[in-house]
Amino acid sequence: MKTKAMLMGLCAVLLVISSCATTTNKTCSKILIPAGTEPFPWPEDFDNQPQPTVITPGPEDRLPPSDAIVLFEGEDISPWLGDDGETARCKVENGYLELNHTGSIHTKQAFGDCQLHVEWACPTDIKDKDGNIKSGQERGNSGVYIMGLYEIQVLDSYQNKTYPFGSTGAMYGQYPPMVNTCRQPGQWQSFDIIFRRPLFDKDGNVIRLARVTILHNGVLVQDSKTFNGSTQFEKSGSYTPHADKLPIMLQDHGDTIRYRNIWIRELPEL
Numbered sequence: 175m176k177t178k179a180m181l182m183g184l185c186a187v188l189l190v191i192s193s194c195a196t197t198t199n200k201t202c203s204k205i206l207i208p209a210g211t212e213p214f215p216w217p218e219d220f221d222n223q224p225q226p227t228v229i230t231p232g233p234e235d236r237l238p239p240s241d242a243i244v245l246f247e248g249e250d251i252s253p254w255l256g257d258d259g260e261t262a263r264c265k266v267e268n269g270y271l272e273l274n275h276t277g278s279i280h281t282k283q284a285f286g287d288c289q290l291h292v293e294w295a296c297p298t299d300i301k302d303k304d305g306n307i308k309s310g311q312e313r314g315n316s317g318v319y320i321m322g323l324y325e326i327q328v329l330d331s332y333q334n335k336t337y338p339f340g341s342t343g344a345m346y347g348q349y350p351p352m353v354n355t356c357r358q359p360g361q362w363q364s365f366d367i368i369f370r371r372p373l374f375d376k377d378g379n380v381i382r383l384a385r386v387t388i389l390h391n392g393v394l395v396q397d398s399k400t401f402n403g404s405t406q407f408e409k410s411g412s413y414t415p416h417a418d419k420l421p422i423m424l425q426d427h428g429d430t431i432r433y434r435n436i437w438i439r440e441l442p443e444l
């Protein structure tokens with residue numbers, strides 16, 4: 175297999191060299207991409223092509239655009255349910271919701287491919303009841319579970335060492351963030367998450383992996399990265415067939431964690 179792959183690579187290089195050598199255009203490049211993804215030709219009636227849908231952006235980038243579904247704007251917790259399927263029991267005050275041994279919360283609505291904005295803040299008090307500084311996974315541990323299955327880790331990773339694929343912005347247990355751009359405890363932070371769901375065939379086989387891009391505080395930390403499967407503790411993840419859309423979960427991991435300004439845009443299928 176290795177020899178075959180090397181031969182194919184060599185052929186591809188020779189194809190590029192021969193292609194450029196036979197043309198007078200010195201800047202030409204052969205595009206080597208899978209069949210079916212070639213660029214479409216420039217249409218003759220290009221001026222009459224369908225226009226992009228017009229939406230109104232939020233007054234600030236962190237605020238929902240006109241086509242977003244608002245999941246939490248500061249007071250109304252009705253888009254969410256508790257672990258028992260009943261009313262979410264989290265505390266709501268001063269424009270944020272707070273999870274603190276009150277159970278994880280789940281959106282009533284199910285989502286698949288999406289763009290999700292969420293802001294969160296970890297506690298300023300980083301001492302335990304005995305006055306010792308907490309460390310690692312003990313500080314502000316929570317998580318944004320897309321489809322209730324694929325966790326983006328929320329943690330106070332400011333000057334707080336932990337295993338890399340368990341730090342803030344990690345695809346938990348699978349891939350660490352590209353950088354640690356965590357703010358100090360108590361400060362509001364943001365995730366902007368673009369998620370593409372996995373696809374399964376009729377036999378339950380995975381034919382497209384789940385994929386995510388994440389900006390943490392405006393900084394790219396995951397770049398179109400694929401999940402090995404749903405998030406599991408001390409396992410690297412595995413897939414089981416599931417619905418095209420499932421609720422989003424915000425995890426109550428037993429630490430105090432605050433969330434605010436949560437909105438989502440459903441994305442068209444690729």
Ligand code: MG
Pocket residue numbers: 315316317325327328346425427
């Ligand atoms: Mg977590």
